[in-house]
Amino acid sequence: MSHLVQPAASLYIGGRPVEGQGAMLAVHYPYTGEVIATLHEASLEQVAIATATAASAQPAWAALRPVERGRILLRAAMIIRDRGEELARLETLDTGKPIQETRVADWPSGADALEYFAGLAATITGQTIPLGGDFVYTIREALGVCAGIGAWNYPSQIACWKAAPALIMGNAMVFKPSEETPLGALKLAEIFTEAGLPAGIFNVVQGRGAVGAALVTDPRVAKVSLTGSVATGQKVYAAAAEGMRHVTMELGGKSPLIIFDDARLEDAVGAAILGNFYSSGQVCSNGTRVFVQQGILPRFLERLSARLTHVKMGDPLDEATQHGPIVSPAQVSKIRAAIERGQAEGAQLVCGGVGEGSFVPPTVFADATDDMFIAREEIFGPVMTVLSFTAEDEVLARANATPYGLAAGVFTADLARAHRVVAALQVGTTWINAYNQTPVEAPFGGSKLSGVGRENSAAAIDHYSQLKSVYVGMGSVDAPY
Ligand code: NAD
Secondary structure, eight states: OOOOOOOSOSEEETTEEEOOOSOEEEEEOTTTOOEEEEEEOOOHHHHHHHHHHHHHHHHHHHTSOHHHHHHHHHHHHHHHHHTHHHHHHHHHHHHOOOHHHIIIIIHHHHHHHHHHHHHHGGGOOOOEEEETTEEEEEEEEEOSEEEEEOOSSSHHHHHHHHHHHHHHTTOEEEEEOOTTSOHHHHHHHHHHHHHTOOTTSEEEOOOSHHHHHHHHTOTTEEEEEEESOHHHHHHHHHHHHHTTOEEEEEOOOOOEEEEOTTSOHHHHHHHHHHHHHGGGGOOTTOOOEEEEEGGGHHHHHHHHHHHHTTOOBSOTTSTTOOBOOOSOHHHHHHHHHHHHHHHHTTOEEEEOOSOSTTOOOOEEEESOOTTSHHHHSOOOSSEEEEEEEOOHHHHHHHHHOSSOOSEEEEEOSOHHHHHHHHHHOOSSEEEESOOSOOOTTSOBOOOGGGEESOBSTTHHHHHTEEEEEEEEOOSOOOOOO
């Protein structure tokens, strides 16, 4: 069966497909390595055309009633839900993630975001501030043209999570997906047009880092939202600063998952599995440092190994497959090097290993120490590092001893301890007796080097709008001279 999914053209500008004039970009299906689409990057001139098109379309879009904008986003969400199977297949081909995941997690969570912000649209208002006779009122305004730049692990979800709050506030967007997974954003652009979005409000340019860099510094861009690594985030944040642009940075992490002796064992094991191996471990908020209290550690490792023997790896389009390939050969090499380093530094390989071809099996290291590479650096693959601890104070200090601050989880039956621990964790997103749940209703994002700003929830509105305050004088103006 052919896996070819060649789109009409590489870019989407002004409500229609446009061919890129830059370098070639081959899209590979990670499972077989075959080329499933051949695209072209945008030329730097085309990046400028995309932002200019967005800038000229944006004022009329911002002038619509919010319910009208909401209606279009809702229609887009309905189209996504109606075509769930076709879109899940496309996402699987683009990323290599198992179809049993892409059916429920990727586009569906994108549709959730469109529905959520469509519903919120008409409730977003300013304030009136009384001053006796005079008063001030505030207007929450669009920023203008927003640039979205995506990572490869959740390409369609990332595009929707950025587009939904941006568009609902009356902004236009130029989105650059990851060069590894360029197909979902193009599909989203088509869906938006079909749903009635005016031409030029959601545009897609393709390309590697240089195209992203050109987008970030384009004079028409008022805001940049990046999902990517810390290293890229530092470059993009610095480049955005020159134009005083607003930023949202959703970056990497090395998040702690803390399991106390009194935790429900099977739940904690399940959360550690999902929080390390879903999407073959390519999830930014994964709890890759699993701190397990000494009393429960032997049973934890035993149950973890036992449950991992049942994982089904293979063809991601087979609905029984639970663990797919890694997105690219470069990422496979990076993960393998980290596993080899873990062994060389003396951690105990409990299960898994370097794997074969494009696959890396769920891999667990125990007897690790905090200074090892596998306990410090984001690997962005299916590698879990188990660390033991004895006391609450000790584990908190160790969990916080990292420059990252994306997420953290705690498993315990002690209610007071659970709340005390999450309060002390220096991260943006936490879970108690759960892990990696990211419903659109809740703010999501990191602190420290893991990012600034929040996606999802009403909090995202603040990051795609600005306040204008209007002072209204009701009396005469008393000038002293
Ligand atoms: P990456 O940083 O290599 O690339 C991210 C995007 O930035 C790509 O589209 C890339 O082309 C673009 N880019 C690269 N250099 C650029 C530049 N100088 N200017 C503008 N754009 C540039 O990240 P990746 O390998 O695609 O994704 C993996 C990383 O993303 C991991 O660190 C992971 O933790 C992180 N991530 C974070 C979240 C989150 O929400 N916090 C979600 C998913 C992934």
